[in-house]
Amino acid sequence: MTAALTEPRPALAPPPPSSGSKRRRQRAFDEPPRWQIYVPLGIYLLFVLVPFYWMLLFALREPGSDSLVPWPMTGEHFAKVWNERGFDTYFLNSMYVGIASMLMTLFVALTGGYALARFKFKLRMPFMLALLCSQFIPGALMLVPLFEIFRELQMLNSLWSVIIAETVFQLPLSIILISGFIRNVPPSLEEAAWVDGCSRLRAFLAVVLPLLRPGLIAVGSFAFVHSWNHFLFALMFLNSQDKQTIPVGLNTLLGSDSVDLGALAAGGVVAAVPVVIIFAFIQRWLITGFSAGAVKG
Known part of the structure; x- marks a missing residue:
C-alpha cells in the first residue's frame, strides 16, 4: 500500500492548442509584418506621384511663382496651350x-x-x-x-x-x-x-x-x-x-x-x-x- 502511494505520477500532457491559436500562429508564419508591405509600397507610390504633382504644380500655379503649393490656382497655361499653341x-x-x-x-x-x-x-x-x-x-x-x-x-x-x-x-x-x-x-x-x-x-x-x-x-x-x-x-x-x-x-x-x-x-x-x-x-x-x-x- 505504501509503495503504491509513493509511486511517481506520470506527467500530464500539455493541453492541445486551440484552433484560434493555431490560426494566429499560421497567420504570423505566413504573413510578413505590415511595415514590410506598406513601407515599400509607400516609397513606390511617392516615387510615382511626385512627378505628377510637380507637373500639376507648374500647370496650375501663376507665372513667376515659386510656391510649392499651387495656390492661387490659374488656368492661364491651359488656355495658352489649348488656344494659342494648337492643342485643340x-x-x-x-x-x-x-x-x-x-x-x-x-x-x-x-x-x-x-x-x-x-x-x-x-x-x-x-x-x-x-x-x-x-x-x-x-x-x-x-x-x-x-x-x-x-x-x-x-x-x-x-x-x-x-x-x-x-x-x-x-x-x-x-x-x-x-x-x-x-x-x-x-x-x-x-x-x-x-x-x-x-x-x-x-x-x-x-x-x-x-x-x-x-x-x-x-x-x-x-x-x-x-x-x-x-x-x-x-x-x-x-x-x-x-x-x-x-x-x-x-x-x-x-x-x-x-x-x-x-x-x-x-x-x-x-x-x-x-x-x-x-x-x-x-x-x-x-x-x-x-x-x-x-x-x-
Missing part, C-alpha cells in the same frame, strides 16, 4: 489616330488570332515564332521602308500613314494575345452552335466574341495608349502643323533658348488625362483579361 487640333488628331489604330488592330488581330487558335497548318509555329521575333525590331528601323512606301502611295502628311504604321507595329503582339484568349474558349461551344445551324462566322459572333470581351478590352486599350503616346511616326510622316499629334505638339513647346515650363506642364496634363481616365474605367477588365483569360469560372 493636336488632341483631335491624337484621338482620331488612337481610335482608328485600335479598331484596325482589333479587327486584324481577331481574324489572325482565330486562325492561329482554331486551324492547324504546317507553318503555324514558325509563323508565331516570327511574330514574336518581330517584337525585338525597334520602330526606328521601320522608318525608312515605311517612309518610302508612303511616299510612293502619296500618303505622306496624312493621318492614315500614322494609323497604318501604328497598326502594323502593334499587330504581332495583339495577334498572339488574341489567339491565346480564343484558345481558352472551348471549341465545343462553337460545335454546338454549328449543330444548331449556325455558320462559322455566326457562331463566332454569337458565341465566341462575347466571351472575348475582357481580352479585347485589354488589347484595345494598350493599342490606343501606344498610338496616343507614340512620337516617332507622327514626327516623320506628318509635316503640316494642323496634322500633328499631342506628342509632337509637346515637342514644339521646347524652345532653343528657353522653355515655358507652365505651358509644357499644362500640355503634359492634357496628354495624360485621357489615358488616366481610360485605365480608371477599364482596370477591372484589364485584370480579368490578363489573369483569367477569356472564359470565367
Whole structure:
C-alpha cells in the first residue's frame, strides 16, 4: 500500500492548442509584418506621384511663382496651350489616330488570332515564332521602308500613314494575345452552335466574341495608349502643323533658348488625362483579361 502511494505520477500532457491559436500562429508564419508591405509600397507610390504633382504644380500655379503649393490656382497655361499653341487640333488628331489604330488592330488581330487558335497548318509555329521575333525590331528601323512606301502611295502628311504604321507595329503582339484568349474558349461551344445551324462566322459572333470581351478590352486599350503616346511616326510622316499629334505638339513647346515650363506642364496634363481616365474605367477588365483569360469560372 505504501509503495503504491509513493509511486511517481506520470506527467500530464500539455493541453492541445486551440484552433484560434493555431490560426494566429499560421497567420504570423505566413504573413510578413505590415511595415514590410506598406513601407515599400509607400516609397513606390511617392516615387510615382511626385512627378505628377510637380507637373500639376507648374500647370496650375501663376507665372513667376515659386510656391510649392499651387495656390492661387490659374488656368492661364491651359488656355495658352489649348488656344494659342494648337492643342485643340493636336488632341483631335491624337484621338482620331488612337481610335482608328485600335479598331484596325482589333479587327486584324481577331481574324489572325482565330486562325492561329482554331486551324492547324504546317507553318503555324514558325509563323508565331516570327511574330514574336518581330517584337525585338525597334520602330526606328521601320522608318525608312515605311517612309518610302508612303511616299510612293502619296500618303505622306496624312493621318492614315500614322494609323497604318501604328497598326502594323502593334499587330504581332495583339495577334498572339488574341489567339491565346480564343484558345481558352472551348471549341465545343462553337460545335454546338454549328449543330444548331449556325455558320462559322455566326457562331463566332454569337458565341465566341462575347466571351472575348475582357481580352479585347485589354488589347484595345494598350493599342490606343501606344498610338496616343507614340512620337516617332507622327514626327516623320506628318509635316503640316494642323496634322500633328499631342506628342509632337509637346515637342514644339521646347524652345532653343528657353522653355515655358507652365505651358509644357499644362500640355503634359492634357496628354495624360485621357489615358488616366481610360485605365480608371477599364482596370477591372484589364485584370480579368490578363489573369483569367477569356472564359470565367
